[in-house]
Amino acid sequence: MGNVDEGHTMITDMFAILMVISLGAMAGTAIGLFIGFALRKQKQEWSAMTRSEKSINISLIVVCSAVCIAGLAWYSLQTPLV
Numbered sequence: 211m212g213n214v215d216e217g218h219t220m221i222t223d224m225f226a227i228l229m230v231i232s233l234g235a236m237a238g239t240a241i242g243l244f245i246g247f248a249l250r251k252q253k254q255e256w257s258a259m260t261r262s263e264k265s266i267n268i269s270l271i272v273v274c275s276a277v278c279i280a281g282l283a284w285y286s287l288q289t290p291l292v
Contacts, residue, residue, distance in 0.1 A: 238275025
C-alpha cells in the first residue's frame with residue numbers, strides 16, 4: 211500500500227525547497243496578520259500595541275507560517291505514486 215517502488219527516487223532540488231519555504235512564510239504571515247486583525251489584537255502602529263498584543267501577533271505569524279510550510283511541503287514534495 212502506498213509508495214513501495216524501490217527503483218523510484220525523487221530528487222528534490224534546492225529551488226523547490228526554497229519555494230515551499232518562501233510561499234509558506236508569505237501565506238502564513240498573511241493568515242496570521244488577518245487572524246490578529248479579526249481578533250482586534252493589532253493597532254495602526256507597532257509602538258501603540260502592548261507587549262501581550264505584540265507577542266500574540268508574533269506567535270500567530272510563526273505558527274501559521276509553520277503550518278503553511280508543512281502543508282505545502284507535504285503536498286508538493288511528496289513522492290508521486292507509481
